[in-house]
Amino acid sequence: MKKPGASSAERRAGKRLSGVVMLFYASAFLLLALRDNAWQGYALAVGVPAMIWLGTNLLPHFFPADRLLLTLTNFLCALGILVLYRTQPELAYAQVIFYGIGIGAMALCTWAVRLLPFGRRMVTLLALVSLFLLVLPLVAGTEKYGAKNWIYIGGVSFQPSELVKLSLLVVLASGLAARRFWSWLIFALACLGLLMLQKDLGTALLYYAVTLLLAYAATGSWTLLLGGLGGSAGAAWLGYRMFSHVKRRVAVWQNPWADYENAGYQMVQALMALASGGLFGMGLGLGTPKAIPVFETDFIFSVICEQFGLIFGLCVLLIYVALVWRGATVAMAARRSFHGLLAMGATLMIGLQTFVIIGGVIKLIPLTGVTLPFISSGGSSMISGMCLTGLIQGVASRNEDALAEDADLAYMQGEVRE
Amino acid sequence: MKKQRFRFKILALVVFGLFALLAFYGGYSVLTYGDRWFASSHNGRVRQQKQTVAAGSILDRDGTVLASNAADGTRVYAENPAVRRAMVHVVGDRDGRVSNSVESFHASYLYGFRTSLWERVRLLLSGGERVGDTVRLTLSADLCTRLTSAFERHGVRTGAAVVMDWQTGEILAMVSLPSFDPMDAEAELPAGARYNRATQTLLNPGAAFAPVAAACGPLTPEALQAAAEAFGYNDNFLFSDLVVENSVYPTDRDAGMLAQRAAGTDGVRATPLHLCMTACAAANGGQMMTPRLILSVAAPDGKTRHTPLPTVYRTAFRAEQMDTVRACFTEDGLTGIASDTCYLGYLPDIGRPWAVCVAVWDGTDARIPAAVAEEALAQQNINSAGGSRNSADRGE
Incomplete structure (x- = not known):
């Protein structure tokens, strides 16, 4: 794979790509605005492409950044806003704000990876704060769809587990790179235990999978990987036995039509939305996407397929594939093990989360309540997704710095020889 | 680091494999079961489409009209009561009392879901009424x-x-x-x-x-x-x-x-x-x-859409x-x-x-x-x- 570079040809291609993306969204919002004759639609037709331009071009002014990664991320974020505007405009307006905050959070994470040392004390502090955050929902949280994983502070609700994803990656990368076996293991197990107590099994599954795969990447131990996979099979069985809502979800996965009126309702509606979209979609603004319960978060992929069709849905999948490819490229180009693991961890988190939710929506695997990165409605999900991209950007940026240093060194050595 | 990079490559390939599985399964299930999911009586999109599209006719193999739309837009069935009774389980009824009938299972044709984008644009520009396809059955x-x-x-x-x-x-x-x-x-x-x-x-x-x-x-x-x-x-x-x-x-x-x-x-x-x-x-x-x-499906302009x-x-x-x-x-x-x-x-x-x-x-x-x-x-x-x-x- 090619190292992420920023040659002028690549910059030009990146600008052309973001231009196409901006045009797509301008026309899509314009279409909806003309249909509803609402000024908000016109504002979004201008505002969203402007945010895409800002999100793609602002960061590279301050740090060397991976433009393709930025363009892909911004495309997905804007797609979420578009679909939400089509279904429930109020959610789209909130999502625009979260998107703006997300761009800031991404810049902050990029800056943190570039400049912060992530020493032992800092990582320990991060771990303790994260555990505190995960305990909060158990003490003062509210239950949603069977899981107690939300907290409300001052009228603002958020999901701590979304933010703890970032510190999990930092702790794992730090512990694994420094070969401190117990530190990362204890933290990961504590997180998993707390998530199980919250009954947030989808997020627990993600944490577990990322921990296992990163541990394999760092140690190369097949015993650990296979043992972990065996353990996860046992945990899945245990979860099935222990939690009634897991049993219900498995039953719905096997045959949602059997209990259409109750537990199978949302799955059946999602499948009908997929089928109604067919290959080319019913058309933006047509169909009845709001018939699908939780269409704005878990089932937003069904809405995309209903509106734009299966082929477009597969293209969205391809964008995630490109994102994973880019993230893996950045991880492989990293000079330090810590940075490589951090970028790979963030990439795996995005990739696996996407697989888990789309797999659930198309009935490939039982549905677990996680969001579709960058697209689903919600501040916690958007900001955490953008932060994950920020971590990858930070590593990409350090890689660029290292390449520049190498070039300087080679130049200087050449001068000395002359 | 070199070994670690190799393992990163393996992990990336695993994720690509999972995405390939998603694409394959998604495509397979929609292409294989999509018509059945779509035709479900629970699918509100068909009901919604009925408000804007005049349903196409259903004919038997000889061209006898088994179902069509009256001038006021209501669905009417064959003139002969004996034919209506003989064929109701295949043709269906306007109230959806018979499941998986042609009226519901082939709603994608009858209610114009298969109409191409070009046809829709043409109708939009000409201001014509949207009409579904005519389905000719193999039945006598x-x-x-x-x-x-x-x-x-x-x-x-x-x-x-x-x-x-x-x-x-x-x-x-x-x-x-x-x-x-x-x-x-x-x-x-x-x-x-x-x-x-x-x-x-x-x-x-x-x-x-x-x-x-x-x-x-x-x-x-x-x-x-x-x-x-x-x-x-x-x-x-x-x-x-x-x-x-x-x-x-x-x-x-x-x-x-x-x-x-x-x-x-x-x-x-x-x-x-x-x-x-x-x-x-x-x-x-x-x-x-x-x-x-299905013997054939004809578009409103008479062209054969599907044989x-x-x-x-x-x-x-x-x-x-x-x-x-x-x-x-x-x-x-x-x-x-x-x-x-x-x-x-x-x-x-x-x-x-x-x-x-x-x-x-x-x-x-x-x-x-x-x-x-x-x-x-x-x-x-x-x-x-x-x-x-x-x-x-x-x-x-």
Whole structure:
């Protein structure tokens, strides 16, 4: 794979790509605005492409950044806003704000990876704060769809587990790179235990999978990987036995039509939305996407397929594939093990989360309540997704710095020889 | 670091593999099951589309109108009440009382979901009314009405019959009793009138299972199960034109029950349509054709949108077994197998390549199914190219 570079040809291609993306969204919002004759639609037709331009071009002014990664991320974020505007405009307006905050959070994470040392004390502090955050929902949280994983502070609700994803990656990368076996293991197990107590099994599954795969990447131990996979099979069985809502979800996965009126309702509606979209979609603004319960978060992929069709849905999948490819490229180009693991961890988190939710929506695997990165409605999900991209950007940026240093060194050595 | 980079590559490939699985499964499930999901009576999108699109007509193979839209936009069915009653289980009704009928299962055609983007844009610009496609069925309204009349003459209140072309798989007739008039929304329906028994009700085939037993060779639990599965038992029927309940053959390979199972009892269950397909396979040298209900679909401008072609569903037995299998059928015009509940037969005549299954659930006389089949088919001649005339009309 090619190292992420920023040659002028690549910059030009990146600008052309973001231009196409901006045009797509301008026309899509314009279409909806003309249909509803609402000024908000016109504002979004201008505002969203402007945010895409800002999100793609602002960061590279301050740090060397991976433009393709930025363009892909911004495309997905804007797609979420578009679909939400089509279904429930109020959610789209909130999502625009979260998107703006997300761009800031991404810049902050990029800056943190570039400049912060992530020493032992800092990582320990991060771990303790994260555990505190995960305990909060158990003490003062509210239950949603069977899981107690939300907290409300001052009228603002958020999901701590979304933010703890970032510190999990930092702790794992730090512990694994420094070969401190117990530190990362204890933290990961504590997180998993707390998530199980919250009954947030989808997020627990993600944490577990990322921990296992990163541990394999760092140690190369097949015993650990296979043992972990065996353990996860046992945990899945245990979860099935222990939690009634897991049993219900498995039953719905096997045959949602059997209990259409109750537990199978949302799955059946999602499948009908997929089928109604067919290959080319019913058309933006047509169909009845709001018939699908939780269409704005878990089932937003069904809405995309209903509106734009299966082929477009597969293209969205391809964008995630490109994102994973880019993230893996950045991880492989990293000079330090810590940075490589951090970028790979963030990439795996995005990739696996996407697989888990789309797999659930198309009935490939039982549905677990996680969001579709960058697209689903919600501040916690958007900001955490953008932060994950920020971590990858930070590593990409350090890689660029290292390449520049190498070039300087080679130049200087050449001068000395002359 | 070098080893770590290699492992990163492996992990990236694993994630790519998972995404490939998503793409494959998503595409496969939508293309395979999409029509069924879409046609569900729970799909509100069809109801929504009905507000803006005038439904297309449904015709029988001769062009007889079975369903169309009246000037005021209401859905009306065939003029002849006897035709309406004979065909309601296939055609459907405006209130959606019959599930998986053409009205619901082929709503994507009837309500313009298959209309291309270009056609939609053209209509938008011209300001014309959106009209769905016209669906022409393989069924003959005349033959369906004859079958229903024959049932009623013999006092059958609960029964079903299917006639198929064993060369092409076209369903020429499919009726189910009890029935009702789709134009009479107020009438109280008899129990079970909503079901199309020809495709939805499983029965013990009894003697109609004999072709399967004959094809199995030496009778062992494994051989009989394999023969049954070769005929389509335990298969998930995913025919593109219609929904058919899956036929069942017990998989426990219980040697103690072998004789009962070979006789088509003890958990062996099939729909009349599947039994008719068995007769088709016997007539067609082992080739079981995919059942077809749609002859063609025409766009509102008259252009043909879709013309399904005959396809082989499966090969039920080898050519050298043909004589053994055909020996199960008696030689009396319509060669047939009578059991307590159903009659299975076919016409060996290439000019009239028909197979028939008649099932009766409330009959006391085992000869009734065969009599119904004989009476309904004796004077009938169906032009396989699409026309239908009886022998009297042709002056024979």
